[in-house]
Amino acid sequence: MPHSPTAPPRIVVIGGGNAGLSIAGRLHRARLGDITVIEPRETHVYAPLQSHIAGGTARASRAVRPQADVTPPGVRWLRDEVFTVDPDAHRVHLVSGGHLDYDQLVVAAGLRLAWDAIPGLPEAMAAPEGVSNYDLALAAKASPTFRDLRSGTVVFTQPPEPASCGAAAQKPLYLACDWWRALGVLDDIRVILVLSDPVPFGIPDVDRELHRVLDAYGVDVRYSREVRSVDATTRTLTIGHGDVEETLAYDVLHAVPPQRAPEWIAGRGLADPDDAHGFVDVDPETLRHRRFPDVWSLGDSARVATRPSGGAIRPQAKVLAKNLRAALRGGTPTARYDGYSVVPFTVSRGTVVFAEFDRWGKPQPTIPFWRSLSRERRSTWVADRRILPWVYWNLILRGRA
Numbered sequence: 261m262p263h264s265p266t267a268p269p270r271i272v273v274i275g276g277g278n279a280g281l282s283i284a285g286r287l288h289r290a291r292l293g294d295i296t297v298i299e300p301r302e303t304h305v306y307a308p309l310q311s312h313i314a315g316g317t318a319r320a321s322r323a324v325r326p327q328a329d330v331t332p333p334g335v336r337w338l339r340d341e342v343f344t345v346d347p348d349a350h351r352v353h354l355v356s357g358g359h360l361d362y363d364q365l366v367v368a369a370g371l372r373l374a375w376d377a378i379p380g381l382p383e384a385m386a387a388p389e390g391v392s393n394y395d396l397a398l399a400a401k402a403s404p405t406f407r408d409l410r411s412g413t414v415v416f417t418q419p420p421e422p423a424s425c426g427a428a429a430q431k432p433l434y435l436a437c438d439w440w441r442a443l444g445v446l447d448d449i450r451v452i453l454v455l456s457d458p459v460p461f462g463i464p465d466v467d468r469e470l471h472r473v474l475d476a477y478g479v480d481v482r483y484s485r486e487v488r489s490v491d492a493t494t495r496t497l498t499i500g501h502g503d504v505e506e507t508l509a510y511d512v513l514h515a516v517p518p519q520r521a522p523e524w525i526a527g528r529g530l531a532d533p534d535d536a537h538g539f540v541d542v543d544p545e546t547l548r549h550r551r552f553p554d555v556w557s558l559g560d561s562a563r564v565a566t567r568p569s570g571g572a573i574r575p576q577a578k579v580l581a582k583n584l585r586a587a588l589r590g591g592t593p594t595a596r597y598d599g600y601s602v603v604p605f606t607v608s609r610g611t612v613v614f615a616e617f618d619r620w621g622k623p624q625p626t627i628p629f630w631r632s633l634s635r636e637r638r639s640t641w642v643a644d645r646r647i648l649p650w651v652y653w654n655l656i657l658r659g660r661a
């Protein structure tokens with residue numbers, strides 16, 4: 261439908277998760293136009309808390325709020341799902357059969373958890389021994405499983421990048437090990453961690469801390485291994501590297517699945533055809549699409565050349581809002597995102613190793629000059645478990661932080 265030149269710009273945001281609501285709130289507060297968020301889910305989940313739920317340091321109810329309650333005031337929520345985007349026609353097609361025209365589009369659709377990419381994994385997660393912090397129900401299932409375990413073999417897996425704060429796969433491992441150590445049963449539990457990389461994280465200061473902690477808990481780490489298949493009936497998984505394969509038996513499997521951008525992004529040219537992962541092809545600094553100037557993206561589904569995380573979205577939302585404002589005024593986007601991202605490793609039930617870095621892996625502490633945040637600390641536990649959830653619900657989702 262043609263748009264009156266005097267009417268406020270129609271800004272459509274796909275996805276009402278962390279990124280979509282942060283940017284919607286920010287754009288609305290800046291009075292940049294009529295904002296509509298398209299989001300099919302009725303409940304909003306604060307994903308970082310799922311690691312604490314799985315590890316027994318938070319209740320599941322603390323991670324969930326009705327979508328209607330967290331949508332920023334003044335922003336319209338359309339409960340629907342995008343089927344495809346036609347960027348030439350400035351039109352979004354909806355699963356319900358309707359469509360929505362836009363002047364500016366922000367894609368914030370996150371990553372898709374590809375459980376079925378590993379044969380047998382969905383069946384293993386449906387079995388009593390299958391748990392994961394990457395799904396709220398499976399995280400809630402993990403908590404009593406770890407709490408009551410006194411002996412046996414527990415295998416934790418972490419998928420290759422791209423993954424949503426991928427190293428968060430390790431958080432429940434440390435929380436569970438600390439619990440078992442406190443109970444005096446850690447020696448009776450064999451803990452195996454399967455990593456796709458040759459190091460626990462990839463930043464030397466952080467790896468030093470994680471190696472120390474993994475050694476202290478006696479974790480048997482299988483580096484540079486991918487999970488190839490799982491058999492829920494025999495409770496085994498096959499891991500491998502090149503031609504070498506090994507079968508591990510488990511009593512409990514804590515698995516994190518491979519992750520992909522939603523397929524419809526690549527369907528109509530929003531992704532770079534050469535990008536195997538199918539992310540929205542934005543300039544990683546300005547967050548504006550490389551071929552469609554009225555399309556923007558942030559969060560897990562944007563190709564921003566850094567490890568995706570919720571913490572990365574805060575600076576992205578600021579940059580995108582500034583650049584979209586400049587574009588609406590006929591100017592050139594000048595704000596730049598430097599690739600800041602973060603992973604808080606909960607290495608015990610009271611301490612965190614806080615990894616903050618830029619897109620080159622250089623440490624980038626939020627508190628300038630406090631580089632030693634990457635050491636195990638109590639203060640960063642308080643930030644991760646207590647302060648950040650409050651900031652998320654009250655400031656980040658309203659576009660105020």
Ligand SMILES: Cc1cc2nc3c(=O)[nH]c(=O)nc-3n(C[C@H](O)[C@H](O)[C@H](O)COP(=O)(O)OP(=O)(O)OC[C@H]3O[C@@H](n4cnc5c(N)ncnc54)[C@H](O)[C@@H]3O)c2cc1C
Nearest residue numbers: 275277278279307308342369370425428559560569570571
């Ligand atoms: C277990 C776990 C632990 C984590 N721990 C941390 C942590 O400690 N620190 C940290 O900084 N980050 C952490 N993260 C990462 C952080 O949660 C994500 O980076 C962040 O949620 C990404 O936000 P997003 O909006 O891009 O994606 P999401 O929050 O996934 O939101 C995407 C939204 O888009 C919607 N959507 C998808 N497709 C469509 C469609 N076709 N039409 C309409 N809507 C659609 C979805 O329903 C969803 O609501 C963790 C993530 C997980 C899973």
